[in-house]
Amino acid sequence: MNAEPVLSVRELVVRFATDAGTVHAVNGVTFDVGAGDAIGLVGESGSGKTVTSLAVMRLLPKAGRIVSGEVVFRGKELTTLSEHEMRGLRGKEISMVLQDPLSSLNPVLTIGEQIAEAIRAHEDVGRRAARERAAELLGSVGIPGAGDQLERFPHQFSGGMRQRVMIATALVLHPKVLIADEPTTALDVTVQAQVLELLHELTKELGTAIVLISHDLGIMARMTRRITVMYAGFVMESAPTVELFARPRHPYTVGLLGSIPRAGADGELRPIEGAPPDLERAPVGCPFEPRCARRIAACRETMPPLVPAADASHLVACHNPVPS
Amino acid sequence: MNARVPLLSIDDLRVHFPITKGVVLRRTVGQVQAVDGVSLELSEGETVGLVGESGSGKTTLGRAVVGLYRPTSGSIAFRGTDLGTIRSEDAKGVRAQLQMVFQDPFASLDPRWPIGASIGEPLRIHGVGNRRERRTRVGELLDVVGLPRRMAGRFPHELSGGQRQRVGLARALALRPALIVADEAVSALDVSVQAQIINLLQRLQREFGLTYLFIAHDLAVVHHISDRVAVMYLGRLVELASGSDLYGKPLHPYTVSLLSANPVPDPAVEARRQRIVLPGDPPNPASPPGGCRFHTRCWLRERLGSPERCASEDPPLRGLASGHTVACHFAEEVADSPVQRHAVGAGD
Numbered sequence: 134m135n136a137e138p139v140l141s142v143r144e145l146v147v148r149f150a151t152d153a154g155t156v157h158a159v160n161g162v163t164f165d166v167g168a169g170d171a172i173g174l175v176g177e178s179g180s181g182k183t184v185t186s187l188a189v190m191r192l193l194p195k196a197g198r199i200v201s202g203e204v205v206f207r208g209k210e211l212t213t214l215s216e217h218e219m220r221g222l223r224g225k226e227i228s229m230v231l232q233d234p235l236s237s238l239n240p241v242l243t244i245g246e247q248i249a250e251a252i253r254a255h256e257d258v259g260r261r262a263a264r265e266r267a268a269e270l271l272g273s274v275g276i277p278g279a280g281d282q283l284e285r286f287p288h289q290f291s292g293g294m295r296q297r298v299m300i301a302t303a304l305v306l307h308p309k310v311l312i313a314d315e316p317t318t319a320l321d322v323t324v325q326a327q328v329l330e331l332l333h334e335l336t337k338e339l340g341t342a343i344v345l346i347s348h349d350l351g352i353m354a355r356m357t358r359r360i361t362v363m364y365a366g367f368v369m370e371s372a373p374t375v376e377l378f379a380r381p382r383h384p385y386t387v388g389l390l391g392s393i394p395r396a397g398a399d400g401e402l403r404p405i406e407g408a409p410p411d412l413e414r415a416p417v418g419c420p421f422e423p424r425c426a427r428r429i430a431a432c433r434e435t436m437p438p439l440v441p442a443a444d445a446s447h448l449v450a451c452h453n454p455v456p457s
Numbered sequence: 458m459n460a461r462v463p464l465l466s467i468d469d470l471r472v473h474f475p476i477t478k479g480v481v482l483r484r485t486v487g488q489v490q491a492v493d494g495v496s497l498e499l500s501e502g503e504t505v506g507l508v509g510e511s512g513s514g515k516t517t518l519g520r521a522v523v524g525l526y527r528p529t530s531g532s533i534a535f536r537g538t539d540l541g542t543i544r545s546e547d548a549k550g551v552r553a554q555l556q557m558v559f560q561d562p563f564a565s566l567d568p569r570w571p572i573g574a575s576i577g578e579p580l581r582i583h584g585v586g587n588r589r590e591r592r593t594r595v596g597e598l599l600d601v602v603g604l605p606r607r608m609a610g611r612f613p614h615e616l617s618g619g620q621r622q623r624v625g626l627a628r629a630l631a632l633r634p635a636l637i638v639a640d641e642a643v644s645a646l647d648v649s650v651q652a653q654i655i656n657l658l659q660r661l662q663r664e665f666g667l668t669y670l671f672i673a674h675d676l677a678v679v680h681h682i683s684d685r686v687a688v689m690y691l692g693r694l695v696e697l698a699s700g701s702d703l704y705g706k707p708l709h710p711y712t713v714s715l716l717s718a719n720p721v722p723d724p725a726v727e728a729r730r731q732r733i734v735l736p737g738d739p740p741n742p743a744s745p746p747g748g749c750r751f752h753t754r755c756w757l758r759e760r761l762g763s764p765e766r767c768a769s770e771d772p773p774l775r776g777l778a779s780g781h782t783v784a785c786h787f788a789e790e791v792a793d794s795p796v797q798r799h800a801v802g803a804g805d
Binding site (some may be wrong): 177178291293294321322323324325326327329330348349350351352353354355356374375378388389390391392393394395401402403404405406408409 | 510511617619620647648649650651652653655656659674676677678680681682714715717718719720721722723724725726727732734735736738739
């Protein structure tokens with residue numbers, strides 16, 4: 134939080150035009166990530182966490198549009214860059230790892246060809262040199278017999294190996310920022326542990342900033358230093374990880390933490406009643422209001438701004454926050 | 458087991474699936490030993506959690522219990538009656554006692570039927586009551602799972618994930634079963650909704666004296682809901698203990714590594730504990746390793762200087778004084794070790 138952030142998202146608004154109307158997917162999201170830092174975006178389905186990351190990468194599907202807000206990467210505004218300029222950044226400066234590596238790998242190219250292609254798209258190196266780097270890289274992510282593995286196709290790899298390949302490819306050009314969207318959700322827990330470990334080690338070694346997107350609060354606790362909690366396209370709360378778990382202030386965050394079974398906390402879970410809202414409704418007031426146990430009259434009128442709660446690093450958007 | 462007959466008794470169950478090759482000349486070239494010699498008893502009113510990774514056989518075991526798969530060998534008995542040898546006219550009544558709830562209720566509900574018809578279908582098939590009585594029962598079932606009665610006329614696509622899972626439960630409860638196999642029943646739901654369904658499952662258990670076989674990969678959810686927990690690896694049961702024993706003092710090296718790998722929502726615990734990261738992926742269940750099936754990935758074996766016994770001798774499940782049942786030659790080495798303490802997040 135001290136130095137200039139490497140990536141800074143300010144008041145980002147993204148909407149989708151659908152047959153049924155406008156979907157208000159992201160409604161003013163703000164967060165920073167510093168060099169070598171790891172932050173988490175946490176939220177349930179429809180919270181806008183994935184759309185936020187796609188907007189940062191400028192990879193929104195056709196129906197989606199950045200309506201307003203800024204995405205500043207090392208002093209450069211990304212929302213107004215041309216597609217050509219953006220291509221120079223994507224994969225090289227800002228990289229992404231998705232949940233399902235099988236859908237992001239090309240099934241008819243060998244693993245070696247795909248990694249070499251990523252290198253050659255950005256750097257002026259020969260085929261041979263690119264291949265050597267690819268082999269080296271597979272070795273560095275713990276894939277045994279890396280040289281031979283280059284000749285294999287994605288379907289010949291297990292889920293965990295494919296995700297390692299994706300991480301290797303995403304980090305091959307030493308990007309400044311890595312966005313990892315549910316990178317281990319499809320994996321078994323022991324394989325997930327391998328992948329998280331790898332992600333942690335490599336980014337630490339290279340000083341890459343991570344934006345980790347997940348619904349899993351355990352992964353957040355392990356991997357991040359700061360967490361931004363999203364709901365219906367809004368940031369509800371943002372605080373250092375330890376602080377957020379110890380002293381959550383937003384009723385939604387408190388509800389999330391009460392919904393997960395935790396060691397030593399026997400008895401009934403305290404779930405949030407109701408279901409997440411319909412994003413086709415234009416957001417008036419706080420979207421959590423219908424489910425909130427602490428709602429007051431103001432909650433229906435206006436969305437509260439994201440402001441410091443106790444100290445400057447703990448931000449909360451709530452008219453009636455939980456006392457600390 | 459004294460005079461009391463367990464509600465469900467699984468004895469040395471094997472479920473193997475043939476691997477076939479060829480279209481015209483179809484021939485069996487191997488066997489996937491999905492479940493390979495599992496014994497487990499469930500008492501009336503208890504919840505037994507079943508955890509394990511892909512290929513562990515936990516789903517196959519659950520499906521065999523409700524009769525979706527035929528055992529290759531071994532037996533499943535319900536209140537002492539072997540389901541494999543039961544007379545077919547009695548089978549329907551017994552099968553009604555064993556119900557299943559799936560991960561994705563959307564896939565198990567007919568999209569063209571209003572949900573009231575789906576909930577009432579088991580009643581119709583089993584010839585329970587007349588039309589009016591069945592409609593009343595559907596209304597009661599909706600009450601029980603916390604859905605408004607007017608929902609009976611809605612279609613599956615109009616419901617949220619949590620509501621669909623409530624419908625799945627209502628349908629499973631229609632015939633007043635004794636046992637429900639819940640296979641990843643809350644896994645697809647958002648955290649806040651998941652907690653609602655877990656609470657509902659617990660309330661239904663208290664109200665109707667249900668017994669649950671709760672299959673899930675989420676270790677925290679299983680801990681929360683289960684009285685006892687069974688851990689499977691490659692078709693075998695490797696550890697069985699009460700929830701507090703298994704999560705507090707795991708004895709099988711695989712259980713230790715599962716708990717160690719599982720991130721817990723507590724930054725302080727995550728910061729201090731050392732983790733065991735297992736190498737590689739679980740082996741293919743079509744060709745499991747000889748000896749102990751876990752020996753190829755076992756961190757304990759490595760620490761003990763790779764004893765030959767693990768590779769050659771299949772460890773039987775054995776009961777220990779602590780109340781654990783564990784299938785490991787060297788489980789005593791795990792007890793009260795620093796590795797065990799770190800795995801459960803207790804620190805040094």
